[in-house]
Amino acid sequence: MSFIEDIKARAKSNKKTIVLPETTDIRTLKAAHLVLQEEIANVILIGDAAEIQDKAEGLDLSQAEIINPKTFEEMDTYITELVKLREKKGMTIEKANQLLHNDPLFLGVMMVKQGKADGMVAGAINATADVLRPSLQILKTAPNTKLVSAFFVMVVPDCDMGANGTFIFSDAGLNQNPNSEELAAIAQSSAKSFSQLVGQEPVVAMLSHSTYGSAKHADVDKVVEATRIAKMEAPDLKVDGELQLDAAIVASVGKAKAPSSSVAGQANVLIFPDLDAGNIGYKLVQRLAKAEAYGPITQGIAKPVNDLSRGCSAEDIVGVVAITAVQAQ
């Protein structure tokens, strides 16, 4: 069974409700149709029912719950709750009323907060910052978590590296220039996400342009320190660095460049030194190696809200919905 078939089967076995706020986007409506047809999750769509049906011509959305902000009966409660949550940050009844009526991303996140939905997926037409900011502000980090970060599950065709071609690339979506402590936290969260989603032992490489001291620079020092912290905080985790990408995933190169490392050549969780590297890296592998790329999936957030690339397909959205449903179980 492929990675995504396994995730879909797990989602079906304990069905959750996922809200999709971007209903002016046809890929989102196609994805909703497929999610309902494959019985992966229950779906809530935000918008005007007549407009959605019009746009979704030929698609069967009869099983979706459509919520129009203008007529949503719980709106007053949501406004009061949002004010309570963000009063200290300047939220007023007027602002909450404005946001919840006019910004489906805020209404979707509040549905997750209030337990009406188990998770949200958006980002097909909104930039990552706009998708993640409401969830960071309203849902906050999960207990015992320092930092929310975002990863991609990459499934590379015809590849015997990683877990038979499956990898986590992290952080590829959220933290722009993580320091050593933050990189160590991203490594530990990503290892847990790999175990949860892929079901195999994580082998974590802290990536750099240097392997075991082959280059000298402050950027290298940051990764060396992050590796030290990750090893100290998670002594049972297979984690090593600093490693170049080839030393991390190609057995023969790993042996040549870092012969004493038990991670080199075996890594399936790749921790990038900053968001430039992570975001460019995942897009290179997706576009040139034709890998499936699911994400950005968030980790460390109190309830699952996941993002998409604006370049996503309807099938990508279905995959992220299934992953979100599994995270919610």
Ligand SMILES: CC(C)(COP(=O)(O)OP(=O)(O)OC[C@H]1O[C@@H](n2cnc3c(N)ncnc32)[C@H](O)[C@@H]1OP(=O)(O)O)[C@@H](O)C(=O)NCCC(=O)NCCS
């Ligand atoms: C996500 C992002 C918008 C957060 O930015 P920000 O400037 O910190 O946003 P805000 O200051 O409005 O912070 C919102 C809240 O989230 C919290 N927060 C921000 N980043 C966080 C993180 N990584 N983990 C946990 N909480 C975080 C802040 O503490 C703040 O909480 P508060 O309002 O209760 O005090 C920003 O990190 C970003 O733009 N990242 C890059 C996204 C991107 O473009 N990716 C490339 C494409 S995938």
Ligand SMILES: CC(=O)OP(=O)(O)O
């Ligand atoms: C994840 C990502 O890069 O998102 P977008 O392509 O929408 O900027």
